[in-house]
Amino acid sequence: MALVWGRRRVGKTALLQSFAEGRRSVYHIATGRPPADELAALSAAAAPVLEHDLRDLRTRPFRDWDEALEVLGEAASDEPLLVVLDEFPEAASTVPELPSLLRAFWDHAKDRTKLSLVICGS
Numbered sequence: 001m002a003l004v005w006g007r008r009r010v011g012k013t014a015l016l017q018s019f020a021e022g023r024r025s026v027y028h029i030a031t032g033r034p035p036a037d038e039l040a041a042l043s044a045a046a047a048p049v050l051e052h053d054l055r056d057l058r059t060r061p062f063r064d065w066d067e068a069l070e071v072l073g074e075a076a077s078d079e080p081l082l083v084v085l086d087e088f089p090e091a092a093s094t095v096p097e098l099p100s101l102l103r104a105f106w107d108h109a110k111d112r113t114k115l116s117l118v119i120c121g122s
Contacts, residue, residue, distance in 0.1 A: 001106055004120040012120050016084050019118075024049060025082035026072065030091035035064075038091055042068055050075050065098055069105040076115035088121040 004012050013029070020027050026046045030038060043061035046068075050057060055071065062068035072083050085091065092098045102119070109115065 001110070001117045001119070004118060006122060008122045012122070013086055016086060016118060016120055020082055020084055023082050024080060025084065027084045028086065030085065030087040030089075032090040032093050035095050038094065039064070039068060046072065046075075049081070065095060065101050066105070069101065069109075073105065073109045073113045073115050076113045078114070080114040080116065082116045082118065084118045084120065086120045088119045090121075 004016060006012055017027065026042075026049050028042045028045045031041075032038075033041065039062040043057040047057040050071070062071065072081065075081055088098075095101075102117075106117065
């Protein structure tokens, strides 16, 4: 897990987009949408990467953040997966428990997955 934090307009997003290029990755930019809409956007970003998994995220988007994290973690059980949650404070503004959910997920998943999780914000 990594945290990229800094002032606005200094190039964090461009840096992370460049880092994600050529990697199996899911890049999500949060906008402070209602939780269901945010999860639908994350599902849409993950769908092309996870298209060979059993679940079609286009027709069955993530229901909550716990499920999203578990599915992404499982998708990285055999091969690396980079997940970037950009503008993280925007997502956390509508789901205040999100930092705690991430911490709990990472505590139990970090040793059983090849997931790399990057959280970015200002």
